[in-house]
Amino acid sequence: MKRRTFLQRIGSILAVLGVTEAEWLTLSDRYSQALAQPSTRKLALLIGVNQYRKSPSLSGCLTDVELQKELLIHRFGFQSSDILTLTNEQATRKSIEAAFLAHLTQQAQADDVVVFHFSGYGTRIKSGKFVDTVQNALVTDHDRQESQDEKIVNTNYLLVETLELLGRSLPTERVIAVLDTSYHAPKTPQPPGWRIRARQELAEAHLATAELELLQQLKSKNTPANAGILLSATSDPQQLAREVLFSGFSAGLFTYALTQYLWETTSATTIQFSLSHVGSLMYKLGSQQQPGLISESKNQPGTVSIQNLLPNPQVGAEGVITAIEDDGKTADLWLGGIPPQVLEYYGANSRITLSTGEQLTLRSRAGLTAKAQISRVKAETPLQVGQLFWEKVRVLPRNLNLTVALDTGLERIERVDATSAFSGVAHISTFVAGEQPADCIFGKLQETPSRYGLFTPGGELIPNTAGEAGEAVKLAVQRLLPQLPTLLAAKLWRLTENEGSSRLPVKATLEIVNGLSSRVVMQRETTRTLNGEKLTSKLPLTALSNPTVPIGSKMQYKLQNKSDIPVYLMLLGLKNHRSAIAFYPWTSPEESTSADSKPVFQQVIIAPGQTVILPKSFTASEWMIPGPAYECEHQMILSIAPFKETLKSLETSKYPITDQRPFGALVNPLEIAQALLQDLHNNSTVKSDTSSNNSTDSYMLDVKSWASFNFDFQVD
Missing domain, CATH: 2.40.30.20 (Elongation Factor Tu (Ef-tu); domain 3)
Structure with missing residues (x-):
């Protein structure tokens, strides 16, 4: 389509935006040089706003833009010239909508790939001055103006509905929008945790007239919906999109989890299956926030794959x-x-x-x-x-500590007392929240009088950590100390996860068993070992949020060893973020039932090319899910060599030999986690760098020698 013809067709929209023809042509020239290039092309518009004039600044939105840009260029083959970024003061409502029309609408053709990304505040806003309808909107804030009537705030918002209509108007079905924001800002104080991407607006605030007119222009065109999809940072309207703090940078929790997974995954996986992995990663980082999927396709959402939207022939990478x-x-x-x-x-x-x-x-x-x-x-x-x-x-x-942040909501004397109580405790480091990444937060519940407890980095209270009202800070710390080694142990075994990079060809499936049939709950497989045929196979659909398993269910793991050597298994876990559990490969019990008798464990071995059922293949017991409701996380580690040190540590602990269930409490989780890493180090047989003291200061793990999967689910 020629630009003049295009201008004539959207002239009314440009007038609403306040963009003159001369301004449009100048803007358009920047992005139209590639129009003569052959299809299929890949276009992206990436928006990130950290700085807000009348709201607290965010920290991770510009990082999100960088994360997406690097992914699109190097993983999915986008040209740098086809990616337009607008950040901070550049990202006004007017400039975003004009850039969408110039960079995406004018250039996109059938079968082209189009990506839109926004990171920043979201909010709920009235559709008009005297209209009660409230809609979700993206906050740009930089061209915010107040009228002479101070009670009326005329703010430049970009309605999510406007964005959806712009996306539908594109001539291609390969459209994906990623919104790392949320809209329902909390009206009450929140527990400690990462920054929230939602802003509460004044009741008098309303949309700019130009935005409403643009919306009506788009609605009047009656454009049929294409098959594009919208990925949301939250699956529930009341959930809050959060930023996560790492050493040296912050990022949107959803954007980081999504881009990290897409670096390593294969392109044949469905969007729904991919988001289940993303949600699992967000959960492990300490948040209940779960991603959402909105599809405009008439087909089932589960049929849309990454390959449909972001085609790329290359395998995943780190x-x-x-x-x-x-x-x-x-x-x-x-x-x-x-x-x-x-x-x-x-x-x-x-x-x-x-x-x-x-x-x-x-x-x-x-x-x-x-x-x-x-x-x-x-x-x-x-x-x-x-x-x-x-x-x-x-x-x-080798020497890792559990990092405990002290909530900024604590009084100075409370932080002093907490620091003193934590000092001298082995493997624990404390600091004020926000200074560096934390594994957990020591803070107060939002109650009167206050109670102290432990929170995840995402602000979720860890079950059964809240004390009684009136409890002194030092007594609260002493009460919580026995639980901290378990959290550190979980931190250590999570460091083994390598589903994307492992070269050990194995697959694990978690199933609910009903009579002779079974239903897949979650599935994990080392993607780097898949061949071309397997990449095109259909993977099971998984719920976007953490799957729920009914109390009383009969469960099993199906483990496949696709290698030509034996593989050894260790399964550890965490219940409600605080109690360590493990799968125990008991041998046949001895005649003695003495309480002092030590149980004897066996190595769990999967023969080459074989499939086994856990626990049925190794114990006489079945795995029944007990109540009451709880959150469960399992780390499944498979190795090319026996877990000698780990089993030795298990056997030195006192376990009741009369209680030989397949899954039970782990008495010494930190010792077990350290022994597990030592086993993987020993099994890797990697020569250390002679210029460093790796053998004593570090674990060196060869990705060919182990595979580690994470499974998390809700019992209800």
Whole structure:
């Protein structure tokens, strides 16, 4: 379509926006150079607003834009020139809508891929000055103006409905919008946790006239809906979208989880299946926030795959080379595909590999970027910007602490008392919330009189950690100390997760058993080991939120060893964020029933090419889900060698031999977690860097030697 013809067709919309033809042509020229290029093209408009003049600043929205841009360019083949970003003061309502028309509407053709992303505040706003209808809107704020009547605030908002209509008007069905925001701001004080992306608006606030007129213009066109989808940071209108704090940067919880998963996943997975993984990652980071999916397709949402929207022939990766230095011997890396809980502790001397065979060794890391040195140089294959890389050896520090943040809502004397009570406790570090990433938060419940308890980083009260009213701070800390080693143990075994990077071909499925049939609840598989045929197979649909398992259900894990060597299993877990549990591979009990008798455990072995059922294949007991309701998380670790140190630690603990259920309490979780990492270190047989003291200071884990999956579900 020629620009003049296009202008004539949308002239009324431009007039509403207040954009003159000269301004439009100037804006359009920036993005229309590629119109003559052949299809299929990939276009993106990325919006991020951290700075708000009359609201507290956000911290992670510009990081979100960077996360999306790096992903689209290096993982999904977008051209940098086809990605337009608007940030902070650039991101006014007028400029966003004009950019949508110029960069997306004018350029997009049938079968093109279009991506829109927004990170910033959301809110609920009246549709007009005298209208009671309230709608969801994105807050731009920078061209906010107040009328002479101070009771009326004329603010530039972008309605979500306007955005949806703009997306429907595009000539392609491959449209995906990502909104990392929420709309229902809480009216009451919130428990401690990450920043919230929702803003409460004045009752007198209403939309700008231009926005309402644009909405009516779009509605009048009666454009049929395309098959695009909208991904939301929350699945429930009352949920709050949050920002997560890492060392050196903040990011939207949803955006980071989504982009990290898309770096490592294969393109054949359905959007619904992908979001179930994203929701699981958000849960592990300490939030009940779950992603939402809105589809305009007439087909079932589960049929839309990443490949339909973001086609790319390449396999997943952990990151990309972004710059070359030192005559090709040193590279700058983007680590967008490393799991976030691992990234925080991804140590120097970790190794990555390229498709050409070169290996690079990490020398330093700052946030999402790192510097690496080439281990061996091939003159015929020099390093290149844009090369993807894959994890080979993961280096983790041995001496890790549980980080406890002290809520800023505590009085100064309360923080002093808490710091004193925590001081001297092994493996515990404390600081004021917001200074650095935290594993949990010590704070007060929003009650009168106050009670103290532990919260997840996302602000969720950890069950059974709240004390009585009037409890002294030091007594509260002493009461909570026995639970902290369990939280640290869970932190350690989560560092083993490598579903995306593992080279050990294994698959695990969690099922509910009903008579002779079974229903899949969750499924995990090492994606890096899949071949072309398997990539096109249909994966089971999974609920977007954490799946719910009814109390009294009979459960089982189905484990497949697709390798040509035996694989050994260890299954650990966490109940309600506070009680450690494990699967116990008991041998046949001895005749003795003495309370002092030590149980004897056996290694759980899966033979090459075989499938086993857990617990049925290894114990006489069945796995029945008990009540009352609780949250459950399992970490399943599979290794090419026996877990000698882990089983040794299990056998030295006092377990009642008469209570040989397949799943039960873990008495010494921290010791077990440390032994588990030591086993994986021993089984990796990686030669350490002679210039460092890796063997004593770090665990070195070869991705070929183990696979680790996380399963989380709600019992209700």
